[in-house]
Amino acid sequence: MKIDILVAEIGSTTTVVNAFNLYPCPTFLGQGQAPTSVEDGDVNIGLKSAISDLVDNLGTNRIECNEIIATSSAAGGLRMTVHGLVYDMTVKAAKEAALGAGANVKYITSGKLRKSDLRKIKEINPNIILIAGGVDYGERDTALYNAELIADLNLDIPIIYAGNVENQQEVEDIFRGKKAELYIVENVYPKIDELNIEPTRKVIQKVFEEHIIHGPGMGKVKEMITGPIMPTPGAVMEASKLLYEHMGDLMTIDVGGATTDVHSVTPGSDEISRILINPEPLAKRTVEGDLGVYVNMHNIVDMVGKEELAKKLNISLGKLERLIENYKPIPEGELEIAFVEELALHGAVAATKRHAGRLRYLYGPSGKKTVAEGKDLTMVKTIIGTGGPLTRLPNRVEILKQIPLNKKAHELLPNKEVNILIDNYYIMASLGVMSKKYPDEALELLKLSLGIE
CATH class of the missing domain: 3.30.420 (Nucleotidyltransferase; domain 5)
Incomplete structure (x- = not known):
């Protein structure tokens, strides 16, 4: 049976696959599901079981898909930490961007990071760290201070900087030669009482798609996927x-x-x-x-x-x-x-x-x-x-x-x-x-x- 597009939702407990045809008119064909196989060390097992269930539900022997895309919240989803300047301003804006992208925000700090904050970040082992702070052409030092401390952790994860535009070159210099892959984005809080969270939200989802390693076996799943993959929320x-x-x-x-x-x-x-x-x-x-x-x-x-x-x-x-x-x-x-x-x-x-x-x-x-x-x-x-x-x-x-x-x-x-x-x-x-x-x-x-x- 030929299917235009198959969408896999790999959850913490259940993996669901939905089959659709797009032509001549959009049609929902059916659904299959199976337990997510995180404990088996390979979420690919659960995905294949869900596809088998879909095949049975469609009353066919096998299916062929033109495209496979996916969402995932397995193994805790997209874990992020967020670090800004003033909680009600840049920190809140950065948090909104992360949550809106579907992240699970595990830790938030405002002001300069302390040693206890750095220990907490290492314990959480986030998938992405977001650094913000300062309106454009405003306070600069806090974001630079935090960037230096996070860079010294030398974590092999993506780092997103979405703070004061004046800091962008210096932040690039700070992370040069480090394991972390740096993404520079427009300021999430460019002016007082102005939010600009969409650019950061889009980059978080892009980074998630490029670096998805959140569940055992996700690398194999990514090889099966022909289109986008994003956090389920x-x-x-x-x-x-x-x-x-x-x-x-x-x-x-x-x-x-x-x-x-x-x-x-x-x-x-x-x-x-x-x-x-x-x-x-x-x-x-x-x-x-x-x-x-x-x-x-x-x-x-x-x-x-x-x-x-x-x-x-x-x-x-x-x-x-x-x-x-x-x-x-x-x-x-x-x-x-x-x-x-x-x-x-x-x-x-x-x-x-x-x-x-x-x-x-x-x-x-x-x-x-x-x-x-x-x-x-x-x-x-x-x-x-x-x-x-x-x-x-x-x-x-x-x-x-x-x-x-x-x-x-x-x-x-x-x-x-x-x-x-x-x-x-x-x-x-x-x-x-x-x-x-x-x-x-x-x-x-x-x-x-x-x-x-």
């Missing part, structure tokens, strides 16, 4: 940005087994923009590493409270304890499904509240003044659910409807009139990476999976 962001151009302000929520990602693409309202303390990017991603419905299930249980959960599920505390003790990655039976729905609900609401901005009231000689900080979601018209739980649970739409209903007066959350859409085929990440080469076809397939005209 970055691919979801690309799909969200593509949809924004078509349907306006939106957010995408991915509740997973270990984390919950929230992507928003909205400029916010003019009213809130006028009182924002610090600028926010058009496209923003946050990842909550403590909110997941399997690996981090106990965090959500503790947040809600066992008595409250037992009450919601209409069971005894003892039965809830047994349910938690015997909990499996994929729920079976009505009670287990209801339990996961409660976890997904509270995970989605909590993650969105952390992603969203809020109003604050400052009191001074002239009286009370209202200011805003963080991302304004009040203009979001559509919430999209993707990921395992929010594409498979029976009450997935009702779960997402609860987000605006839990809004408090000071929170900049979407309004209750928001439209809910589901990535029914669970192909959003695949279409995000596909959109790099085939944006029109990816958009058509996205609309198909979301059930919109």
Whole structure:
């Protein structure tokens, strides 16, 4: 069977492959999946098993692909550390760029690095280090100081410099002769209250593609890939940005087994923009590493409270304890499904509240003044659910409807009139990476999976 394009999503626990034809019209053919084989020392095993599953699901003996592209979050995904000058300014801008590219930001520093910071960087063993600091033609010394210390570590990884433009030549001199491959990018914070994160975001994804070694056997996988490969969360962001151009302000929520990602693409309202303390990017991603419905299930249980959960599920505390003790990655039976729905609900609401901005009231000689900080979601018209739980649970739409209903007066959350859409085929990440080469076809397939005209 001939297939135009195969997209592999190599996750921490599961590898999924999605098959598409692009001609004469974009068509989703089917999906295969298998456990990711990190523990076997070669993720290629899991990829081949997922392709075999796809072959069975398509009812054929073998498939031939014109192109194979991929996303990956195996072995912790894209680990980055970010180092800037002032936390609310250059550090925040660099962090936004890294998260928006799909990175897992493991460590952030502001100001001059200390010995303890350098030890932490070596412990984390990041895939990429991002150095920022100083507006253009402003403070220079901190970024140069940090660059020298990081260069002395002599790490064999890519280093991205996205700080004060005046430092670019000196940073090149600092890293000359070192193992690290240096990338010089436009400043992420060129002027006060101005973000410029897209150039850095694009370079991070380019570096990821060129240096992907994040899981055992990824080198073999890269040999199979004929097109782009990018971090899975970055691919979801690309799909969200593509949809924004078509349907306006939106957010995408991915509740997973270990984390919950929230992507928003909205400029916010003019009213809130006028009182924002610090600028926010058009496209923003946050990842909550403590909110997941399997690996981090106990965090959500503790947040809600066992008595409250037992009450919601209409069971005894003892039965809830047994349910938690015997909990499996994929729920079976009505009670287990209801339990996961409660976890997904509270995970989605909590993650969105952390992603969203809020109003604050400052009191001074002239009286009370209202200011805003963080991302304004009040203009979001559509919430999209993707990921395992929010594409498979029976009450997935009702779960997402609860987000605006839990809004408090000071929170900049979407309004209750928001439209809910589901990535029914669970192909959003695949279409995000596909959109790099085939944006029109990816958009058509996205609309198909979301059930919109």
